[in-house]
Amino acid sequence: MTTHDEHDHPLRWGVLGATSYIATHLMPVVASTPGCALTAVASRPERHAAAAELGRTYGATAHADYQALVEDPAVDAVYIPLPNTDHVDWTLRALAAGKHVLVEKPMAMDEEGCARIEKAAEAASRTVMEAFMYRFHPQQRRAAEILRSGEIGELRLVRASFAFRIESGSGNIRLDPALGGGATWDVGCYAVDVPLLFFGEAPHQVSARFSSRPGLTVDTSAVATMDFGQGRSAVVDYSIDYGPRAAYELQGTHGTLTVRNAWAMEGEDGVITVLSGDGVREETVPSANHYQRQVAAFAQAVRDGSPAPMSLAESRRTARVSSAFVASAAAGGAAVVTSGEVTETR
Ligand SMILES: NC(=O)c1ccc[n+]([C@@H]2O[C@H](COP(=O)([O-])OP(=O)(O)OC[C@H]3O[C@@H](n4cnc5c(N)ncnc54)[C@H](OP(=O)(O)O)[C@@H]3O)[C@@H](O)[C@H]2O)c1
Numbered sequence: 159m160t161t162h163d164e165h166d167h168p169l170r171w172g173v174l175g176a177t178s179y180i181a182t183h184l185m186p187v188v189a190s191t192p193g194c195a196l197t198a199v200a201s202r203p204e205r206h207a208a209a210a211e212l213g214r215t216y217g218a219t220a221h222a223d224y225q226a227l228v229e230d231p232a233v234d235a236v237y238i239p240l241p242n243t244d245h246v247d248w249t250l251r252a253l254a255a256g257k258h259v260l261v262e263k264p265m266a267m268d269e270e271g272c273a274r275i276e277k278a279a280e281a282a283s284r285t286v287m288e289a290f291m292y293r294f295h296p297q298q299r300r301a302a303e304i305l306r307s308g309e310i311g312e313l314r315l316v317r318a319s320f321a322f323r324i325e326s327g328s329g330n331i332r333l334d335p336a337l338g339g340g341a342t343w344d345v346g347c348y349a350v351d352v353p354l355l356f357f358g359e360a361p362h363q364v365s366a367r368f369s370s371r372p373g374l375t376v377d378t379s380a381v382a383t384m385d386f387g388q389g390r391s392a393v394v395d396y397s398i399d400y401g402p403r404a405a406y407e408l409q410g411t412h413g414t415l416t417v418r419n420a421w422a423m424e425g426e427d428g429v430i431t432v433l434s435g436d437g438v439r440e441e442t443v444p445s446a447n448h449y450q451r452q453v454a455a456f457a458q459a460v461r462d463g464s465p466a467p468m469s470l471a472e473s474r475r476t477a478r479v480s481s482a483f484v485a486s487a488a489a490g491g492a493a494v495v496t497s498g499e500v501t502e503t504r
Pocket of ligand 1 (some may be wrong): 178180262337
């Protein structure tokens with residue numbers, strides 16, 4: 159892995175797509191993270207005015223097509239918050255141009271897409287990471303510490319529940335099947351990732367049931383179970399039909415730990431509740447900007463040539479399990495998850 163010499167210049171970021179989320183969350187974060195600079199933003203040609211406006215705001219070059227940004231010599235790292243169906247293609251193009259890549263979740267909508275990215279990243283000696291920003295909030299690290307401390311015993315059950323509502327007719331990319339829309343590949347990523355993060359492995363088998371809001375062709379709500387073997391399970395639900403929720407529980411042989419809001423933003427403390435034989439106690443984890451921590455951690459990995467904090471193997475695993483949810487829902491039964499692909503449904 160080649161390293162980026164921070165004494166030369168800060169890590170120079172380019173962003174594909176002049177999205178509203180980017181304008182409000184990512185650009186201010188990149189521009190204010192030590193060791194990082196925002197040097198370019200690109201839109202599709204017909205939306206150049208939006209990129210030009212963001213470029214003016216941040217003193218960044220505004221490109222009128224994505225490929226021009228990917229090939230811009232003043233860009234070291236590309237951030238990709240495009241529709242889900244574009245994540246693999248633009249990650250591969252950025253790697254081919256010698257850039258490091260932070261790509262929004264889901265990295266790919268199947269395991270094969272992640273594997274292609276892994277191969278290309280290795281060949282190019284560049285860092286690629288899937289942007290699971292919630293993992294960079296200290297409350298998730300604290301939850302892992304409490305679990306390791308043994309306070310709730312051996313982990314047996316993870317419950318994860320993630321939702322936010324998207325109105326029909328809003329034109330949101332998440333409602334368009336052609337752009338990789340649907341709850342599973344959007345908010346479902348979090349519900350899949352939490353049990354994998356805390357069990358540290360993929361389940362052997364999953365069973366998922368999807369539903370779609372009348373008039374929509376993408377899945378909009380889901381409930382699912384995961385079997386990790388040895389009496390270990392996860393129960394998850396996610397939705398773009400319901401009001402906001404981003405909670406999870408780790409239930410062990412001696413107690414339960416609850417994270418009330420895994421998406422806690424800057425200005426909102428994280429709250430962890432622990433219920434055990436000793437009673438109930440609550441811990442406050444001070445507010446943090448998980449987007450900024452994610453950008454800083456990625457830049458550090460690039461600078462040091464060290465592994466990205468979320469590995470490509472983890473991304474492959476998340477894609478494999480999400481694909482198993484899709485297979486299970488389509489078959490109306492359980493789907494077996496192997497170390498390779500989802501091989502059978504029954
Ligand atoms: N981690 C988080 O907190 C978080 C939050 C929001 C979104 N995301 C992720 O970011 C990605 C984008 O979500 P978003 O809410 O930012 O979406 P969005 O506002 O609709 O933006 C998507 C952008 O993609 C570009 N694009 C390219 N082809 C397009 C097409 N055919 N139709 C529409 N847009 C197209 C557009 O940029 P131009 O028009 O400028 O070319 C558009 O601004 C998703 O993968 C999502 O999961 C993550």
